[in-house]
Amino acid sequence: MVEMLYARYEIVGGQVKYQLLINHLLGTRQEMIKCIGSRTIRHVVESLVRNEGIGFKEIAKAAEIAALFHDIGKALQYYQGRIEKVKKEGTRLSFPYHEVMSSYILASAFQSLATSPLTPPWLCSLVIQAVLLHHQGLRVLDLEALSSYELKKIVQTDATRSASNLQKICMEITKHNSISKESKVIAEEIAKISRDIVVAYDPSIILQYYDLKEEDRVKLSRIISGCLMIADVKDAYKAVGDIATRYVKDIVKLKY
DSSP, rough: OOOOOEEEEEEEEEEEHHHEEHHHHHHHHEEEEEEEHHHHHHHHHHHHHHTTOHHHHHHHHHHHHHHHHHHGGGHHHHHTTHHHHHHHHHHHOOOOOHHHHHHHHHHHHHSSSSSSSSSSSSSHHHHHHHHTTTTTTTOOOOOOGGOHHHHHHHHHTTTTHHHHHHHHHHHHHHTTTTHHHHHHHHHHHHHHHHHTTOOOOOOOHHHHOOOOOHHHHHHHHHHHHHHHHHHHHHHHHHHOOOOOOHHHHHHHOOOO
């Protein structure tokens, strides 16, 4: 039996606070839709895509996918398997490098699909970059870190359970009628290749989507990454609260 999958779990002053992973993915998606659709951000995005032959709708769809899958790496058993220790010690469940794992899982699905789930295909690179960098406001992640031994360990720890966890979270995603057909295709592909994903970690799968060179496309990826950072923090704070840092307070106060 697959247990509940957590996006957050902490014990503060004897009080348990948690958020289920499926709720956080769906909640961050909703926050992203509001953030990217705000008047100022939409205006900037529309000005950047003017020469790309696409409109705001295509960028918004890519942003929604980035939000829906941004923390899917947390489903890996390396993280979820720590929950009993957290309960015993009264601490907090941590997810080191989970943004890399989420990027790896998503990029693996993009690579596996016969055709690109997004049109034009460079939007897949935008999504991967946004997911990979959505915690840059909290910590700096350099490309050399993508090849660390720790990442291989994260992927391969209890591979059978990790594959089962990925199948479970993807099945939960596909149950929601509000998500796009592209999101459902991606979730179904992750579930399908879940056993292959956890066999071995290959950073080149991520790096092949780290190829945006055109200035406007790079700017768009950073905008989506910034919106994702905001959406992520706002949803998490509403669910469980957090340490009252100035960083978190300022984001929670933002109005779209």
